[in-house]
Amino acid sequence: MPARPDGAGDYDVPVLTDGTVVLRRLDERDVPQLARNCADPAAAEFTTVPLGYTESDARWYVEHFVPEAWRAGREYNWAAADAATDRLYGTVGFNALRGTTADVGLNFGPHARGTGAAEAACRLLLEHGFEHLGLTYAYWVAKVPNWASRKLAWKLGFRSPVRIDGFMEQRGASVDAWILTLGADDPRAPRTPWDGPPPPGAPR
Numbered sequence: 058m059p060a061r062p063d064g065a066g067d068y069d070v071p072v073l074t075d076g077t078v079v080l081r082r083l084d085e086r087d088v089p090q091l092a093r094n095c096a097d098p099a100a101a102e103f104t105t106v107p108l109g110y111t112e113s114d115a116r117w118y119v120e121h122f123v124p125e126a127w128r129a130g131r132e133y134n135w136a137a138a139d140a141a142t143d144r145l146y147g148t149v150g151f152n153a154l155r156g157t158t159a160d161v162g163l164n165f166g167p168h169a170r171g172t173g174a175a176e177a178a179c180r181l182l183l184e185h186g187f188e189h190l191g192l193t194y195a196y197w198v199a200k201v202p203n204w205a206s207r208k209l210a211w212k213l214g215f216r217s218p219v220r221i222d223g224f225m226e227q228r229g230a231s232v233d234a235w236i237l238t239l240g241a242d243d244p245r246a247p248r249t250p251w252d253g254p255p256p257p258g259a260p261r
Contacts, residue, residue, distance in 0.1 A: 059205040068127045069210065073185055075172065078177040080135040080185075083119045085206050090145040091115040094166035103203045104164050105227050130154060133190075137165070137178035146174040149182050157193040159186065164252040179213055182243065187241040200225055204253050210237045211253075 070082035083091070095110035107114060126132035134150035147165030161182065165175045186192040197215050201207035207218060215237035225234035239245075252260060 061150075068124050070127070071189075073135070073181040074140055075177055075181060077140050078146070078174050078181065079138050079143075080178060080181050081138060082147065083123055083132065083134065085116075085119065086143075087138075087145045087204075088115045088119060090166065091119070091148070094145075094147055094164055098168055099167070100164055103200045103206065106164065108228070127145040132162075134162075135182070137163075137174060139174070146172070146178070148223040149178045151182070151186060151190075151195075153196075156195065157191055159190075159192055159219075160196045160198055175209055175223065176212055179209065183213065183239065183245065193241050195239045197235075198225060198237070199235045199237075200227065201233040201235055203235075205224055207235055207237070208253055210239075210253065211247050211251060213239065214243055215239045216243075217249065 069185055072082075073080040089112060089166040092110055092112040092115040095104075095106040095115065100106050100110075123132075123134050131154065132150060132152040133154075134152075137146045137149045138144060139146065144226040145166075147163060149161070149163040151159035152162045161177065161179065163175060165178075165253055167240070169175060183195060184252040186195060188193075195215075197206075197210040197213075199210065199218075201220065210218075216239065218235035218237045220233065220235055222233045224236070225232045
């Protein structure tokens with residue numbers, strides 16, 4: 058694991074909260090849960106985290122990657138935690154910053170599913186991006202067929218997706234992706250009825 062970089066602590070992370078979820082700086086306390094989240098099979102299937110993720114990987118991410126990317130303006134990543142207990146739900150942030158646009162990235166653990174935490178965290182992130190970072194558009198990139206990710210984007214008001222085969226890079230391979238767009242002035246609610254699969258066990 059690389060040594061802690063000089064000045065790793067000298068970057069400002071605004072705290073964002075709705076009273077239920079809080080977005081704050083990632084730090085040492087998050088390492089065990091972050092490692093568990095990234096080792097989850099869904100993370101391996103649908104995100105770009107390395108396979109066989111360990112606490113050493115999580116510590117390097119927290120102490121090296123996040124502060125360096127933040128200071129360079131490449132990526133802004135937050136811890137998303139329970140506002141009452143401070144337990145880490147996952148990570149959320151902006152990556153691929155270019156001009157006044159950025160991609161939304163997130164990875165939440167299995168314990169966060171069904172709680173609404175990911176939606177709440179993304180709403181806080183988008184509000185901050187549009188209101189305080191000057192973003193004009195946010196993009197959502199989901200590996201096909203990550204329906205859970207696509208449905209979350211739909212709830213947030215992202216426009217119907219465009220599928221681009223081979224667009225997403227995942228561990229050296231090109232995989233198919235859905236790309237969705239949300240403008241700063243767009244409503245943050247679904248624009249059309251849900252056109253994906255129903256939840257498991259729902260009537261068809």
